[in-house]
Amino acid sequence: MSTMLSVKDVRKTYEGGGDALKGVSLDIPEGEILALLGPNGAGKTTLISIICGLSTMTGGSVTVGGHDVIRDFRAARRLIGLVPQEIALEPFERVQNTVRLSRGLFGLPAKDGKIEEVLRRLSLWDKRNEPIRSLSGGMKRRVLIAKALAHEPRVLFLDEPTAGVDVELRKDMWDIVRDLQSQGVTIILTTHYIEEAEAIADRIGVINKGEILLVEETGALMKRMGKKQMILELTDPVETIPEGLSHWSLEIGDAPNELIYTYDAQSERTGINRLFADLKTAGLTLRDLTTRQSSLEEIFVGLVHKEDAA
Numbered sequence: 001m002s003t004m005l006s007v008k009d010v011r012k013t014y015e016g017g018g019d020a021l022k023g024v025s026l027d028i029p030e031g032e033i034l035a036l037l038g039p040n041g042a043g044k045t046t047l048i049s050i051i052c053g054l055s056t057m058t059g060g061s062v063t064v065g066g067h068d069v070i071r072d073f074r075a076a077r078r079l080i081g082l083v084p085q086e087i088a089l090e091p092f093e094r095v096q097n098t099v100r101l102s103r104g105l106f107g108l109p110a111k112d113g114k115i116e117e118v119l120r121r122l123s124l125w126d127k128r129n130e131p132i133r134s135l136s137g138g139m140k141r142r143v144l145i146a147k148a149l150a151h152e153p154r155v156l157f158l159d160e161p162t163a164g165v166d167v168e169l170r171k172d173m174w175d176i177v178r179d180l181q182s183q184g185v186t187i188i189l190t191t192h193y194i195e196e197a198e199a200i201a202d203r204i205g206v207i208n209k210g211e212i213l214l215v216e217e218t219g220a221l222m223k224r225m226g227k228k229q230m231i232l233e234l235t236d237p238v239e240t241i242p243e244g245l246s247h248w249s250l251e252i253g254d255a256p257n258e259l260i261y262t263y264d265a266q267s268e269r270t271g272i273n274r275l276f277a278d279l280k281t282a283g284l285t286l287r288d289l290t291t292r293q294s295s296l297e298e299i300f301v302g303l304v305h306k307e308d309a310a
Contacts, residue, residue, distance in 0.1 A: 001029040004186040010060035020046040022210040033187045035197035038207040044190045081153030085160045091133035102150040138166050158189040198296040226294040232259040233288040242282040
């Protein structure tokens with residue numbers, strides 16, 4: 001699979017001396033969905049702005065579809081669609097004209113059939129002659145998405161696209177993302193809804209303090225860094241962990257008759273059988289048990305905290 005977006009050692013230093021990006025490198029193949037996660041101020045939006053030509057880099061290079069974003073700006077930018085965080089639209093312009101203008105800015109013919117297709121896909125066709133100012137916040141967000149798709153980009157950036165929007169739009173947005181991916185579009189999204197990244201992204205990238213901490217296939221990341229927990233429901237409550245169980249990674253759960261055992265599911269020996277034997281020796285009777293896998297959010301928080309502590 002060919003590389004659609006290549007970021008090499010990109011740095012961004014402000015005049016005051018602050019480093020927003022510290023040598024970021026990233027290759028994204030055609031048709032991949034990459035979720036870029038990081039706390040506020042981590043450098044996500046700065047990186048997107050540099051790739052899209054909205055901000056200049058201090059050092060490094062970026063190519064989109066083989067086109068350098070500085071030397072061959074027009075060709076590179078033609079391949080990119082951007083849905084920004086902020087809603088900045090002309091309030092008195094009509095929906096259809098706003099989207100049509102986006103095609104014109106890239107030198108493309110009006111192609112009203114394409115405009116209609118995009119508006120219908122985003123449930124905006126009935127609003128096509130409405131002025132932007134008459135729309136709800138969710139509908140304005142849909143217009144931003146329509147503008148980004150109007151010139152049929154091959155790379156789509158979604159910078160917090162579903163922040164503060166209704167559940168229906170969020171569902172529609174991810175349906176559209178999957179449809180675009182099936183057409184070979186490369187998609188990079190930033191989001192605070194980590195469960196969405198876990199569900200839709202092929203790979204997860206974590207950025208903090210202007211540095212990429214990791215980029216890894218979503219399932220492999222969950223498997224490598226996710227911990228499993230076993231919730232042991234006892235017949236009787238316990239106030240403290242019995243001394244004979246003190247060497248196990250046990251803690252009392254939300255209910256006084258619950259013990260929680262955290263272990264590495266990928267380890268050759270989880271110790272579960274020995275734990276059961278030690279429970280019996282300690283005089284504890286097991287009524288039921290359930291297991292759960294660490295979520296991506298827990299993995300992400302752990303990575304960022306580890307980096308901050310370093």
